[in-house]
Amino acid sequence: MHRPFSGIEVYKEGETATIIRGAPSRWILVTDGSSYGTRRTIRRLQKEGVNRLHALVVSDRWAEAESIEKLYRSFSPEQVWMIPDLQKGPLAETLREAGLPLVFSKQSAWEIEGGILSTSLGH
Numbered sequence: 001m002h003r004p005f006s007g008i009e010v011y012k013e014g015e016t017a018t019i020i021r022g023a024p025s026r027w028i029l030v031t032d033g034s035s036y037g038t039r040r041t042i043r044r045l046q047k048e049g050v051n052r053l054h055a056l057v058v059s060d061r062w063a064e065a066e067s068i069e070k071l072y073r074s075f076s077p078e079q080v081w082m083i084p085d086l087q088k089g090p091l092a093e094t095l096r097e098a099g100l101p102l103v104f105s106k107q108s109a110w111e112i113e114g115g116i117l118s119t120s121l122g123h
Helices: 035-047 065-075 090-097
Strands: 009-013 017-023 026-031 055-058 079-082 102-104 107-112 115-120
Touching (some): 017 035, 035 065, 065 090
Parallel strands (some): 026 055, 055 079, 079 102
Antiparallel strands (some): 009 017
């Protein structure tokens, strides 16, 4: 666990995901959406007692729709953020058809206690 500043905890799950805890029940997951990483990440979040995500951030254009859907079904995030390049692609289409609330942006940001947490998306 890494604490970039007071009130924020950051956990790495291998090279595929970063789990951010901004407040007692505000969890943000940044993931590449790979099937291997998703299985590990789900286990890790469940071990931490997480049952709901504030946001799911998809950081890789090669993310697998099935993995993102699995994370969505497991943790019901309020928001799913993706890079704008994916807006018209098959991944976004599949996720829209599944009813996921998608937001497209190169910079995702959330208000947290003491400031704003942001992530830069894309490779």
